[in-house]
Amino acid sequence: MPAATGDFIYLDHAATTPVDPDVLAVMLPYFTDRFGNPSSFYHQGQESRAALDHARSQAARVLECNPGEIVFTSGATESDNLALRGVAWGARLARRGISPRPHIVTTEIEHHAVLHTAFALERQGFSLSFVQADRQGIVDPGAVAAALRPETCLVSVMYANNESGAIQPLRDIAAIARERGILFHTDAVQAAGMATLHVDDLGVDLLSLSAHKFYGPKGVGLLYVRQGTVVDFHQQGGGQEQGRRGGTENVPGIVGLGAALDRADDQMFDYRRHCATLRDRLWSGILKSVPHVTVNGPLVPELRLPNNLNLSISGVEGETMLLSLDMHGVAASTGSACTTGSTEPSHVLRAMGLSDDACRSALRFTVGRGNTEAQIDATIDAIVESVARARSLAPTTV
């Protein structure tokens, strides 16, 4: 068994990231000493309110927006739900039941937080169109334009895909939506810390983020909502978040989100370089030593997240590889963490036109801050050994 540096080698940063110790240190007092409710009038409450304001300013700096345009949520699943449901219901209520039904355009490669929300809206009487991605996992802006209708109220296209790593032509798609006066939402979860999130430059009206994808805590995220956007904010309560999301705020989590996003943005250049170096080392090591491997997703570096390597190893089930790699101390994924445990092939890879076999043999490695070249080399050894073993047990399909 190849030596792993440290206890285990974590190569699943698209699923989640560890909390940065500096971020944790900033959060900790808000669990204990500074526990005041931000809605309380007295000093302790105002201390928590100031912490929320600071985190909102940090996020606004990174997104180049007004702090008032940030709504803190429990993560990107809630943000995506809020964006789609909020805009769809906002449009429906504004039309007061006049037909035709508001229409949403999204893509086949979205995260389930968007896809399943869109299906739920369809059951509530909204209409949907799904745009396909090409073989590399890239959405054609022309196809988005072709899907628009006079009654389209929202276009939602993710910034970068969590499985293929494909970075979408967001500005072009956003410009098409804007030209037609249609709102544009992006799930930017995987792009945070990797690409600019400047909302005006991107041309987005709504944008979702989740803190645990950029070395912040789990269970906290945000939705950017451009000022003036008609959204039906459905979570009613004590009027928090300027009446847009009722419920006492997750103060330590929000403090962590602000600090983590601030750091991720400051360190983006070095982080991208670090990740690309390790990812390319992993890929060339596998290419050299493992026959019959294909990369899924874009081959052009500019079109792919620098930390992502998704590949299909012919004749070897992804799940078998995961188990074997786990025994070698390597944590990877077959795709989206949320669908692990399901025997269905990835909807993303399928939408890209991969065969069922290629989908079933897919493996995703996503490198991150803590990884080293020694870990990558140990991973390559573990992959070589695991593939050889799997192929020796089922030698027919290669």
Ligand SMILES: Cc1ncc(COP(=O)(O)O)c(C=O)c1O
């Ligand atoms: C692209 C994308 N969108 C949304 C989510 C959901 O994020 P969360 O589980 O933090 O709500 C994820 C998480 O894997 C994701 O990768």
